[in-house]
Amino acid sequence: MPRRRSSNRWNVRTVKPYRDEPRRVDPRKLAQALGAEIVASAPDLRGSTPAMLTARAELLHRLRSKGGRPGLQGATKRRQVSFRPEDWKELERIACALEEREGTKTTPGQVASALLHHALAGQK
Amino acid sequence: MPELPDFDFASAIGAATEGISIQSLMLYIPSHDRRGRKLAAQQRWLDEATDLLVSIGGGVTIPPPYRGGWLDPQREETVWEDPILPYTYVHAERLEARAAALREFLHRMGRETGQGEVAVEFDGAFFRITDFDPE
Numbered sequence: 001m002p003r004r005r006s007s008n009r010w011n012v013r014t015v016k017p018y019r020d021e022p023r024r025v026d027p028r029k030l031a032q033a034l035g036a037e038i039v040a041s042a043p044d045l046r047g048s049t050p051a052m053l054t055a056r057a058e059l060l061h062r063l064r065s066k067g068g069r070p071g072l073q074g075a076t077k078r079r080q081v082s083f084r085p086e087d088w089k090e091l092e093r094i095a096c097a098l099e100e101r102e103g104t105k106t107t108p109g110q111v112a113s114a115l116l117h118h119a120l121a122g123q124k
Numbered sequence: 125m126p127e128l129p130d131f132d133f134a135s136a137i138g139a140a141t142e143g144i145s146i147q148s149l150m151l152y153i154p155s156h157d158r159r160g161r162k163l164a165a166q167q168r169w170l171d172e173a174t175d176l177l178v179s180i181g182g183g184v185t186i187p188p189p190y191r192g193g194w195l196d197p198q199r200e201e202t203v204w205e206d207p208i209l210p211y212t213y214v215h216a217e218r219l220e221a222r223a224a225a226l227r228e229f230l231h232r233m234g235r236e237t238g239q240g241e242v243a244v245e246f247d248g249a250f251f252r253i254t255d256f257d258p259e
Binding site for chain 1: 130131132133134135141143144145146147214216217219220223224226227230231244246247249250251252253254255257
């Protein structure tokens with residue numbers, strides 16, 4: 001069976017801005033050519049929804065790797081929860097985008113946990 | 125589960141598939157020197173910067189001036205200024221060809237306008253130039 005691309009791990013349809021990756025200039029080489037130092041690099045958050053930004057902040061703060069897929073720190077209760085199909089699809093899309101953009105391996109369930117934690121914290 | 129096809133936005137809107145620019149280059153044109161004195165020639169430096177950016181990206185965008193401040197460690201005071209940040213989406217080959225001209229401009233601007241540092245943003249990274257090339 002052919003290996004599925006990691007960007008479509010959840011079989012989410014994506015919009016590609018272009019077919020072929022355009023040529024890029026390496027920022028480190030440009031810094032050298034200009035006699036400059038790079039002091040900060042911003043993560044690529046283009047097209048991020050508020051839910052994605054919230055999940056990103058929460059997950060980056062709480063994901064801890066012990067080898068393999070990182071676990072979500074503090075998430076010790078495992079329960080079965082039902083989701084609407086469209087909500088689960090959106091959670092898959094966010095998990096997929098986080099992995100593609102930042103290399104953060106996460107699952108739709110972890111994204112749901114992060115968003116729920118954030119929403120409940122806002123109720124206090 | 126069958127794999128879903130991706131949607132190609134460039135083709136869908138009939139955009140050229142050659143020469144797509146995905147990296148932006150933004151220059152900081154200062155309004156004050158490092159001691160907080162207002163520059164008389166900000167527009168002249170802006171004109172020169174925009175000519176360079178047009179040659180690198182084929183066009184330029186100039187947002188209104190931003191209000192910004194930085195802490196002068198010697199005087200322990202915040203120096204306020206109104207830098208103008210023109211930017212373009214670069215053509216990679218043109219940027220490589222114009223890198224020396226860009227360096228000459230940035231270092232000369234730093235020297236002649238009495239800056240502590242000159243800032244550039246490229247592809248989401250913040251560049252700082254503090255040691256200016258001699259004349």
